[in-house]
Amino acid sequence: xxxxxxxxxxxxxxxxxxxxxxxxxxxxxxxxxxxxxxxxxxxxxxxxxxxxxxxxxxxxxxxxxxxxxxxxxxxxxxxxxxxxxxxxxxxxxxxxxxxxxxxxxxxxxxxxxxxxxxxxxxxxxxxxxxxxxxxxxxxxxxxxxxxxxxxxxxxxxxxxxxxxxxxxxxxxxxxxxxxxxxxxxxxxxxxxxxxxxxxxxxxxxxxxxxxxxxxxxxxxxxxxxxxxxxxxxxxxxxxxxxxxxxxxxxxxxxxxxxxxxxxxxxxxxxxxxxxxxxxxxxxxxxxxxxxxxxxxxxxx
Amino acid sequence: xxxxxxxxxxxxxxxxxxxxxxxxxxxxxxxxxxxxxxxxxxxxxxxxxxxxxxxxxxxxxxxxxxxxxxxxxxxxxxxxxxxxxxxxxxxxxxxxxxxxxxxxxxxxxxxxxxxxxxxxxxxxxxxxxxxxxxxxxxxxxxxx
Numbered sequence: 001x002x003x004x005x006x007x008x009x010x011x012x013x014x015x016x017x018x019x020x021x022x023x024x025x026x027x028x029x030x031x032x033x034x035x036x037x038x039x040x041x042x043x044x045x046x047x048x049x050x051x052x053x054x055x056x057x058x059x060x061x062x063x064x065x066x067x068x069x070x071x072x073x074x075x076x077x078x079x080x081x082x083x084x085x086x087x088x089x090x091x092x093x094x095x096x097x098x099x100x101x102x103x104x105x106x107x108x109x110x111x112x113x114x115x116x117x118x119x120x121x122x123x124x125x126x127x128x129x130x131x132x133x134x135x136x137x138x139x140x141x142x143x144x145x146x147x148x149x150x151x152x153x154x155x156x157x158x159x160x161x162x163x164x165x166x167x168x169x170x171x172x173x174x175x176x177x178x179x180x181x182x183x184x185x186x187x188x189x190x191x192x193x194x195x196x197x198x199x200x201x202x203x204x205x206x207x208x209x210x211x212x213x214x215x216x217x218x219x220x221x222x223x224x225x226x227x228x229x230x231x232x233x234x235x236x237x238x239x240x241x242x243x244x245x246x247x248x249x250x251x252x253x254x255x256x257x258x259x260x261x262x263x264x265x266x267x268x269x270x271x272x273x274x275x276x277x278x279x280x281x282x283x284x285x286x287x288x289x290x291x292x293x294x295x296x297x298x299x300x
Numbered sequence: 301x302x303x304x305x306x307x308x309x310x311x312x313x314x315x316x317x318x319x320x321x322x323x324x325x326x327x328x329x330x331x332x333x334x335x336x337x338x339x340x341x342x343x344x345x346x347x348x349x350x351x352x353x354x355x356x357x358x359x360x361x362x363x364x365x366x367x368x369x370x371x372x373x374x375x376x377x378x379x380x381x382x383x384x385x386x387x388x389x390x391x392x393x394x395x396x397x398x399x400x401x402x403x404x405x406x407x408x409x410x411x412x413x414x415x416x417x418x419x420x421x422x423x424x425x426x427x428x429x430x431x432x433x434x435x436x437x438x439x440x441x442x443x444x
């Protein structure tokens with residue numbers, strides 16, 4: 001730490017001075033910042049709340065400056081206000097501002113800070129003022145980066161969470177009968193989804209002691225060789241566990257595609273509709289049908 | 301029982317006889333020498349007794365590799381030659397996924413959810429030799 005402080009020499013001392021100046025003029029700068037749209041529109045309860053938020057950011061900036069890490073986005077000083085900045089950028093983003101516009105609003109904070117800093121260093125020689133302003137500029141640039149970073153990581157987190165939710169929502173395993181489970185597949189079947197389908201289906205086979213598993217592809221728009229491969233894998237895994245797998249919902253168009261692509265579905269049992277697949281499973285289980293349901297269900 | 305060859309290690313996996321079915325419960329890791337010993341034991345038991353079915357319970361096997369997959373297939377094929385049916389019971393989901401990812405779908409192997417359904421399966425679809433003596437050609441491989 002010592003070495004690096006000496007290495008950056010002048011720069012570090014200007015940063016230190018900026019830090020002290022920021023602490024000294026904390027009240028005035030905070031009052032000015034509280035009126036900027038960035039703070040005013042986020043902290044709407046009272047002006048005092050906005051001023052407090054400004055002070056928290058200023059304290060963080062001062063701490064970072066005093067530590068001599070004006071260009072370090074990961075400086076410990078920023079940790080305290082990261083959550084607050086994330087809240088601010090998220091709330092500004094909700095009003096329809098692009099990340100660039102939010103960054104512009106953060107940059108706008110610089111002018112009032114510069115004004116107060118110039119006043120603070122009035123008696124100092126020009127070189128000192130110049131150094132201090134340079135350090136402040138770098139510091140504000142870093143703040144802008146931190147805001148951008150929190151905003152972006154927020155977005156990435158949201159996307160991840162939604163992707164996970166989509167995976168869960170899209171693949172429910174339904175118990176149709178004692179010993180018969182079904183998965184209605186909806187949407188395109190990619191590797192990640194087929195993995196989830198396979199796992200949840202196999203878990204359900206164990207939990208329900210299911211001898212028959214039905215994969216319903218009515219909601220799958222197209223079947224290509226990759227989708228067929230995923231289906232085959234799932235069928236093979238279910239078979240290894242001792243359950244028979246039936247693929248249902250094979251529409252005429254899909255059947256034609258499968259034949260034209262020359263896909264070999266091996267020994268997979270396929271049926272046109274879920275009802276046919278259920279009838280197949282029930283017959284395999286030895287479940288009897290009454291005379292009315294016999295005509296209705298076992299039509300094939 | 302006939303004397304065991306000296307090159308085989310001590311028995312690690314016991315082979316239990318329940319009437320005409322042999323029950324083998326594999327626990328944990330199955331190493332090369334144990335697997336070889338197990339194959340030998342199962343086939344010897346089938347030859348010595350009127351067993352027509354073999355149930356291999358792998359519900360306590362958590363980790364699987366291509367080796368275990370091959371051993372299971374080999375036991376089944378060997379038993380088939382001696383006119384006995386093999387059912388592998390209780391494979392865990394993770395094991396099934398691993399085998400499929402390894403490309404080992406073991407298509408010739410019969411499988412069941414647990415030992416109980418494996419026994420039921422053997423009772424309902426007995427090995428051809430038990431059903432029709434001397435008529436192996438009538439053997440059908442239809443599980444449905």
